[in-house]
Amino acid sequence: MAKQAPVLEVQDLRTYFYTRTGVVKAVDGVSFSLMPGETLGIVGESGSGKSMTALSIMGLVPKPAGKTVGGKVLLDGEDLLQKSNSEMRQIRGRKICMILQDPMTSLNPVYTVGNQLIETLRMREDARGHGLKERAIDLLSKVKIASPETRIGNYPHQMSGGMRQRVVGAIAISGSPKVLIADEATTSLDATIQYQYLQLLRELQKDTGLSIIFITHDFGIVAKMCDRVAVMYAGKMVEFAPVRDLFNKPSHPYTEALMRSVPNVDEEVDKLYAIEGQPPALDKLPVGCPFAPRCPYVFDRCLHEYPTSVTVGENHHAHCWKLI
């Protein structure tokens, strides 16, 4: 890959929640970069901070409890964290957009899908007046919705989950953003519908040169869709690698254990590896490495100090003392 400027660069992002029981470090020093046309996967379990990373990038951390307290989010070199609310509004939908998890509730039940598409189109200066409806129909056919002319007058509840998620996709790409974040966007879809949707995203990416961030708990989506992968655990990014390197040589003990504990569709597995214990509560994180209590390789240092980033291959880093 030629040396290019990244379209999105996140540096040491920190988003904390201030609750009665203490400070929850939902995102704690996350850094990564995203190249034009690239697909990045962020994998983690519930509570790993992967969704909150996405909301922090979008500037939509739930207030007042949550706050992004540090770091930089550089989109084309401009720090989004320094932008005012109204400036962010110009950026959202146009330069960066997001698909949320639940297609059943992402669309407003009291407006037709056409209405919700057109209102997004209308926000852009170059799209006033005539032809909005035609462009909306055009977008619907782009996401492969059959007979878009009639579908445009439908209310969300008249559509299936897969179709609603396509409409959400159409709205998300309507502003021709450079970056699209898909937060568990296919989790609630059935297998064959999910497959259709992933295929569609891939085609859209090929046509528009969009960069996509997939936020998921499923290594399968990573294997199928992503170029590079970040693994998150307890608010921290524990491993970062090109996708093949990650699957061939998982370096962080958590990544390794997780991969060995996931069953395989492609071959019979004799016995899965079972990770001991539970993911930690974010307001009661242990000192040192948060994975230490469940780690098979744990030694003294892990319990006292958080590991530094170790380079284990080209563009492949992991935070683990074992690797030094």
Place this chain on the structure above:
Amino acid sequence: MAAVTSVTTTATRPGWLRQMRTKTRRLKLPWIPVAIVSTLVICAIFAEVLTSVDPREINMLEARMSPAVISEFFGGADANYSWSHPLGTDVMGRDMLSRLIYGARTSVLISLVALSFGMVVGTTLGLIAGYRGKWVDALVMRFADAALGFPTILVAMIIVVLLGAGMLNIVLAVMLTVWARFARMIRGDVLAIRELDFVTQAKIAGVSAHMIIARHIFPNIVNTLLVITSLQIGQVILLEASLSFLGLGLPPGEAAWGIMVAEGRTVIVDVWWLSLLPGLAITIVVLAFNFFGDWMRDTMDPKLRRA
């Protein structure tokens, strides 16, 4: 942790006190509403002890005396008051304080009776409608809708036509709407709980229908029941006062806050305390119950707690 607490409880007394304090502090009990509600209940139970004056005793010589607690400090030279009537007297010379205390008893009594009947009937019907479903549910809910939506005042009037004014009339009118509120909420809860997997599991294990209701469904609606009850008390007291005010309840002259407000209405300009005091009492008590109910809902509603 609970076990640890109970051990120390029996061991040392000061520890017990301190623990009670930390426990209640953790619950963040709303102290002012609790104090008001307690005062009300104490007045209702110990009315005879708290005041030796008969609330119905007429004494025209001591009529229209202004409240001593106010006139002592703000009253002009011509103010007619006496410390034997701290809150003054009405146009017939009846002692306001004693009437207010006995009025508390009326309020508590009526709302307690009406509410418990409403609760029992409503909960039972709600449980049956929710668990049985189908036409039973449809029937019960149609009646509940009608009872809920329908203006209570019309119901009360029809009952007055039927039975004449009286305490029973108020209790009936209140009951006829209150049961529906319970039935509705409980039924909604039951419908949700009935679909939960632990009920299906119990069915698979062969547990009988009445055991499922008793062991799996009822314990899970107790919270809702407490919350609705505490939120309803205020409304019931208000309803009782309104009906009394209109003369649809107890006969005039009885000690009920609504009647007292009505008696003061025509002479409001001269004898302002007659209406002011009982109305204030109603407002404060209803406010207290509302805040207490809100607190109950916030602490007990598992849906809110899980979020």
Place this chain on the structure above:
Amino acid sequence: MSQNGAATSAVISVENAQKYFPVSKGVVVRTTIGHVKAVDGVSFEIKQGETFSLVGESGCGKTTTARMILQVEKPTAGIIKFQGNDLATLRSEQYREYRASVQAVFQDPWSSLNPRMRVGSIIMEPLLTNRKLSKGEAKEKLESLLEEVGLHSFQGDYYPHEFSGGQRQRIAIARALSLQPKLIVLDEPVSALDVSIRAQIMNLLRDLQERYGVAYLLIAHNLATVRYMSHNVGVMYLGKIVETAPTHELFTNPMHPYTKALISAALPSHPDIQREDIVLSGEIPSPLNPPSGCAFHPRCPFVLDRCSKELPVLKELKPQHEVSCHLY
């Protein structure tokens, strides 16, 4: 269906089971305008100590099939046999014995445990409802069950909210085990759990099967889970089993176009894995008004003329491998 040979070892056999839900319309007088054919003629059997999986997408009828076996739903037609005896002909105590022999573990570990009951009473409820036990026996049994599923014996006094999702699923398994059932229905037992917890539960279930020879009916949508857990698999589409085969055979040699598409759509375990690309067009049709002939024909990439007219039947194409498709 095939009655030959191992009839004795079949714990349960389902023959042509159907479940139709009526759909009604009308304001005052409600008239039935049609039926949702949730399950439309399903047959299979499960042998002792084996896991049979039903896979398919939402609305395919796999859960309804399980609920019929659990007797939560009464079949509209068809026969369910328990150890060779038709359930419909069982006398009441035999029927009670059947209910005790078939237990279940459900998907959501939060809704499957009564929050107002102690874990001990939850686990012991099926046992105490069906058997007479002394206090001492009950206590002993509870402790052994808790340890069996990897919990501490003192945890029986705790309430469900004191446990995590994975531990709750262990409690649910202990309850299902308490009556030493012949069959446990596992309805998506791991899909609500965190990824790192799933392997713990799947391994536990496999260990228990090895130890007690209990049979499982596994309902799952994740093919990887199915491949890891089961001996035989049935693929369902719109209320019918379209293909059934031993696990290895099904995954290495899928024959029905729908099975092929399902496997093609399953996410790969490694980025280098390339699959035959079968993208199905369209959505799953409504079971209220299923397509004529083969219900899959509007989405099938290999559709023939006769598919829309003739209903295909299951044919045994290889030993134990049955497919219902006009292509063969």
Place this chain on the structure above:
Amino acid sequence: MQRYILFRGIQALFTLWILSLAIFLSVHLTGDPAQYLLGSEAGRTEYEQLKKNLGLDRPLYIQYIDFMGDVVRADFGKSHILGRSAREVLMERFPATLQLASAAFLIALVVGIPLGIVSAVKRDTPIDMFAKFFAVLGIATPGFWIAIMLILLFGAILGWLPTFGRGGLDHFVLPSFVLGWAAMAGMVRLGRSSMLEVLDSEYVKFARVKGLSERLVIFKHALKNAIIPLLTFSGLTLAGLLNGSVAVEVVFAWPGIGRLMLQGIQTRDFPIVQATVLAAGLFYILTALLVDILYAYVNPKIRYE
């Protein structure tokens, strides 16, 4: 949609029928209307004659059929106190109540809904605190008492506003405020909670994600959804308004049907009682039906069923 309206219509008719039955039975089961009409001094033959004239000697079900016929023709007989047809009196008084209730309802809507919405959008600000306080007071204070206190303050002490009877616009201020406050309080509370819920929804989050202005997010996406439960509630509010209007009409000497109803009860004037209770019931049921239809219209899930 049509099916839904038809269903609600049938339900409304059924409720009305139950009400009429309740009135018929209560009037006919409590004592003897003929006795009331004549007073206690009347002779036996006179009494029998009157009973025959009134048709009271016939079987109950025949009387009921007659009664239903009268109800359909809105003929409730002659008030023996006022000496006029009950329908006439009713028609004379009805506009007063309608005006008062409409004014109160308008206040509740115009003040209550915006206040609730603003309170949710500006959560935990002084506006929110004020709205919550205002609402909780409105729910807890008895309307009849507030009415008396306002008469004392604005009428007797300050002398700013008329305190009784019907007249110019200034006569509306106090009664409609008192009547509207409780309804308004309910609207504030429900408006606030339903708006908070909507603001927390995925589609509002998605509207923000796609870069809509805050104005569009709140006024287009959140508002319409938040108002749907308020519509249902406003139907229930009407019942509350009818409840309250009796006391308010009595306190402010407002010549409406609420006061007429109470007078009818106190004087055992059955034609008046029948007329007013049925009219109030009909009014309530019709408005509730209207609200239901409106609700169906706003909510596409029902409209397209």
